[in-house]
Amino acid sequence: MLTIKDVRKQFGSFTAVEGLNLEIPKGEIFGLLGANGAGKTTTFRMILGLLTPTRGEISWNEKEISYETSDLVGYLPEERGLYPKLTVREQLIYLGQLRGMSRTLIQEQTEKWLKRFGAEEYLNKKVESLSKGNQQKIQFIAAVLHRPELLILDEPFSGLDPVNVELLKNAVHELKKEGTTIVFSSHRMEHVEELCEHLCIMHKGNSVVHGSLKDIKRAFGKKNVSVKADFDLRYLKDTKGVLKHRLTADGITLQVEREEVANDLFQAIQAKGFVRKFELEEPSLNDIFIEKVGVVHE
Amino acid sequence: MNKFMIVMMHTYRSKIKSKPFMISTLITIALLFVVTNMNEITKMFGGEEEAKVGVIDKTGNTLPVLKEQLKAAGADIKAEAFSKSEKDAESSVLNGELDGLLILDKDTSGMITGSYKAEDVTNQDLITDIEMALQQIKNKSAAESIGLNQEQLAAIYLPVTFEKDSLSDTAKSEEEAAQVYILVYVLLFFMYMSVMMYGSMIAVEVATEKSSRVMEILISSVSPVKQMFGKIFGIVLIALTQLAVFVAAGITSAKLNERLSGSESIIKEFKLNEIPIPLIIYALLFFVLGFFLYATLFAMLGSLITRVEEVNNIMTPVVILIVAAFMIAMYGRENPESGFVAGASYFPFFTPMLMLLRVGMLSLPVWEVALGIGVLVGAILLFAVIGARVYRGGVLMYGNAPSLKLFKQAILLSKQEKKNTTG
Numbered sequence: 001m002l003t004i005k006d007v008r009k010q011f012g013s014f015t016a017v018e019g020l021n022l023e024i025p026k027g028e029i030f031g032l033l034g035a036n037g038a039g040k041t042t043t044f045r046m047i048l049g050l051l052t053p054t055r056g057e058i059s060w061n062e063k064e065i066s067y068e069t070s071d072l073v074g075y076l077p078e079e080r081g082l083y084p085k086l087t088v089r090e091q092l093i094y095l096g097q098l099r100g101m102s103r104t105l106i107q108e109q110t111e112k113w114l115k116r117f118g119a120e121e122y123l124n125k126k127v128e129s130l131s132k133g134n135q136q137k138i139q140f141i142a143a144v145l146h147r148p149e150l151l152i153l154d155e156p157f158s159g160l161d162p163v164n165v166e167l168l169k170n171a172v173h174e175l176k177k178e179g180t181t182i183v184f185s186s187h188r189m190e191h192v193e194e195l196c197e198h199l200c201i202m203h204k205g206n207s208v209v210h211g212s213l214k215d216i217k218r219a220f221g222k223k224n225v226s227v228k229a230d231f232d233l234r235y236l237k238d239t240k241g242v243l244k245h246r247l248t249a250d251g252i253t254l255q256v257e258r259e260e261v262a263n264d265l266f267q268a269i270q271a272k273g274f275v276r277k278f279e280l281e282e283p284s285l286n287d288i289f290i291e292k293v294g295v296v297h298e
Numbered sequence: 299m300n301k302f303m304i305v306m307m308h309t310y311r312s313k314i315k316s317k318p319f320m321i322s323t324l325i326t327i328a329l330l331f332v333v334t335n336m337n338e339i340t341k342m343f344g345g346e347e348e349a350k351v352g353v354i355d356k357t358g359n360t361l362p363v364l365k366e367q368l369k370a371a372g373a374d375i376k377a378e379a380f381s382k383s384e385k386d387a388e389s390s391v392l393n394g395e396l397d398g399l400l401i402l403d404k405d406t407s408g409m410i411t412g413s414y415k416a417e418d419v420t421n422q423d424l425i426t427d428i429e430m431a432l433q434q435i436k437n438k439s440a441a442e443s444i445g446l447n448q449e450q451l452a453a454i455y456l457p458v459t460f461e462k463d464s465l466s467d468t469a470k471s472e473e474e475a476a477q478v479y480i481l482v483y484v485l486l487f488f489m490y491m492s493v494m495m496y497g498s499m500i501a502v503e504v505a506t507e508k509s510s511r512v513m514e515i516l517i518s519s520v521s522p523v524k525q526m527f528g529k530i531f532g533i534v535l536i537a538l539t540q541l542a543v544f545v546a547a548g549i550t551s552a553k554l555n556e557r558l559s560g561s562e563s564i565i566k567e568f569k570l571n572e573i574p575i576p577l578i579i580y581a582l583l584f585f586v587l588g589f590f591l592y593a594t595l596f597a598m599l600g601s602l603i604t605r606v607e608e609v610n611n612i613m614t615p616v617v618i619l620i621v622a623a624f625m626i627a628m629y630g631r632e633n634p635e636s637g638f639v640a641g642a643s644y645f646p647f648f649t650p651m652l653m654l655l656r657v658g659m660l661s662l663p664v665w666e667v668a669l670g671i672g673v674l675v676g677a678i679l680l681f682a683v684i685g686a687r688v689y690r691g692g693v694l695m696y697g698n699a700p701s702l703k704l705f706k707q708a709i710l711l712s713k714q715e716k717k718n719t720t721g
């Protein structure tokens with residue numbers, strides 16, 4: 001279990017992370033969300049032991065994380081980086097050895113992963129000659145090669161095409177099944193919704209929302225009503241209890257403060273004409289994020 | 299394998315395979331071969347060829363003496379009487395039949411005079427040989443004219459007996475000083491070259507890891523301090539490998555030359571094989587220590603920059619230090635006793651070069667050498683501690699141009715992380 005207890009990180013007079021409390025059970029995928037500068041990367045660096053918290057404690061299975069435990073941890077940094085002049089093979093051997101692996105084990109694992117990502121032909125190619133997507137696959141392999149107990153993925157899917165995103169997502173799922181604890185950050189809410197059971201939204205160093213995805217959505221209270229009809233729906237926005245509205249191509253999406261408001265809306269469209277769709281939706285993570293953080297950051 | 303060794307061996311392997319390393323090593327080996335085989339090479343390019351000089355002897359009896367004199371001096375000149383007119387001789391020179399024309403005559407006092415004509419008068423060796431021969435003949439005839447015999451003449455030209463002797467038991471003999479002179483020169487040069495070459499290699503390596511952002515993965519698996527020293531040791535190993543290759547190539551090439559030409563090789567000529575072992579040990583010691591000091595400095599500076607292009611900016615101050623050390627060493631070779639050189643030899647960045655120079659050329663008391671080594675080791679430790687601190691902080695900082703402020707920031711950042719340094 002990864003425990004982050006009352007952690008604060010200060011750089012000079014700037015506070016990057018304030019009073020962060022997280023408990024991430026073994027074998028879970030945990031999402032860390034936040035706009036740029038929210039303190040995600042600082043949190044990751046503290047988990048990895050690259051930075052020392054100004055206050056508070058971080059431990060993995062009740063042990064402090066240091067270079068003693070670094071073989072148990074895998075890290076995919078936000079800023080991707082590999083040695084441009086080394087071949088994939090040399091690269092993975094070096095990085096794997098630094099995580100305490102033997103050469104034979106590295107070779108075995110490298111083969112397995114390259115095959116899985118359909119990238120076997122790149123084994124002896126220099127990294128600089130690879131496409132960005134393929135470099136990212138290699139980077140991912142470097143992070144998981146040593147079968148870490150704790151895997152930290154900082155924006156793992158950014159810059160990948162949908163096929164590769166799918167490939168990586170499946171890999172993440174499988175690692176989870178094998179018992180790896182995964183913490184990852186993303187700006188893409190759909191990825192977080194799809195992968196995480198628990199998450200935390202950070203804003204300016206503070207944790208603003210924290211808990212399981214279901215609880216967070218329930219606690220948020222507000223829901224969405226999506227309506228499509230053959231007549232003009234704009235008048236619905238003046239209904240009491242409607243907080244926000246957004247016009248779509250052939251209809252309207254309304255954010256309502258309670259489920260009951262949906263009932264009023266349903267009454268309001270009666271006998272006005274043909275209704276193609278009327279649906280009460282759970283709030284999307286995107287809505288929650290915007291609400292809590294104020295801005296979307298892509 | 300522990301992680302320090304992994305970093306060291308990785309640095310060693312990846313650099314030793316690199317093209318710049320291979321090329322610079324091969325070029326130097328080729329150069330060594332050329333230098334040690336200079337005698338054979340000049341022979342190959344027509345050193346054998348005799349110069350043909352036509353002589354118009356107006357004195358009537360000088361030519362045979364001249365021939366004898368040239369032969370005795372071992373000059374490759376074939377002097378032959380030219381029977382036709384001066385005009386014909388000049389055209390023979392111009393069309394290449396003759397290399398030169400020498401007109402011998404007597405002046406009013408009856409002394410021999412010579413006038414040499416050639417297409418151009420740039421062949422100094424040839425002209426000097428002829429002039430020397432004529433001088434000898436003139437001296438002889440002048441001596442004869444005042445009634446001196448051969449022995450008397452020889453007595454005049456006999457060089458004075460002049461001996462130098464140092465009274466101190468530990469003082470270096472003249473021969474030793476000459477060996478040291480060469481050794482110090484070679485060492486200074488090698489040190490200068492390798493610090494320039496490998497120093498920038500270290501800085502570029504660190505900067506590359508930072509700019510390619512591989513650094514973040516590296517420092518999440520191995521501590522920056524281990525990483526920095528692994529790198530430095532790896533590169534020291536490379537420098538030593540290269541040194542060993544050069545020495546082996548030099549000796550092989552010199553041995554080969556000995557077999558080819560049958561004459562003494564350059565090694566024996568300069569008595570390089572007689573360099574005292576302690577001096578070689580000192581040389582190696584100072585080389586390694588000096589290298590460490592500069593390498594640590596370069597690694598520290600490399601961690602402060604973000605892009606490889608900035609390496610040149612940070613190199614400049616260090617290069618100035620090395621050049622200064624080199625210049626003082628050059629001055630010190632002529633004036634090893636100078637107080638200035640003595641003082642400068644305790645400044646750690648100059649110590650490797652200057653202390654070696656003084657150890658070699660003077661009879662230094664042991665404590666002075668020990669103090670020098672102590673200062674050097676102390677400075678290495680100091681810079682290692684500061685370097686490691688800056689490195690820790692520096693590798694996580696991106697974006698700014700290198701500056702003193704950045705340096706302070708890096709120290710500050712790593713101070714906060716001090717708790718972790720032991721990791």
